[in-house]
Amino acid sequence: MSEEQMNDSKFSRLFIIMIIAMTVLTIIIAVLASFAASDVNAKLDERSDIENTQATAARIAPVGKFSATTVAAAPTEAVVLSVEDMYASCAACHATGAAGAPITGDASQWSARLAKGTDTLYNNAINGINAMPARGGNSALTDDNVKAIVDYMINQSK
């Protein structure tokens, strides 16, 4: 083997080693890059999931929400209560005589009041008198409701 041939073969060996080394390095860089990218991609996926969920929730949100406030604001007329039912809010005092209320059904406690006339009793029940709160403290009752309850109480107390 001549000197020149030796150099050639040395050179080609070195050349092949370098090519292999560069190929390996390239593969390592590619693997590292794909690791880094998968992390970023996972974060991007996660974010778009959240955004999609929010967007969907906004799209399918109900036009009218049914909440406790809506129920409270609903007209009270829609609920038909019997006089006996409505009297329950008055019974707290008028069944027991609490706060000095005339007891329903006790004619002796009502005779003097009946003498004042039904209209006065209606007015005092609607507007309140002394310890008797306006509408018995139940502001949901209409004037007609209160009058009906007063009629009911009076009839029981004659």
Ligand code: HEC
């Ligand atoms: C917090 C207790 C209380 C509640 C609840 C209450 N009352 Fe009375 N009520 C009284 C008292 C006390 C009196 C006596 C007031 C007075 O003459 O000094 C009275 C008196 C009355 C009288 C006689 C008024 C008069 O002029 O003599 C009527 C009628 C009456 N209440 C109706 C009602 C009705 C109807 C309700 C329910 C919607 C009701 N009350 C709920 C305490 C109450």
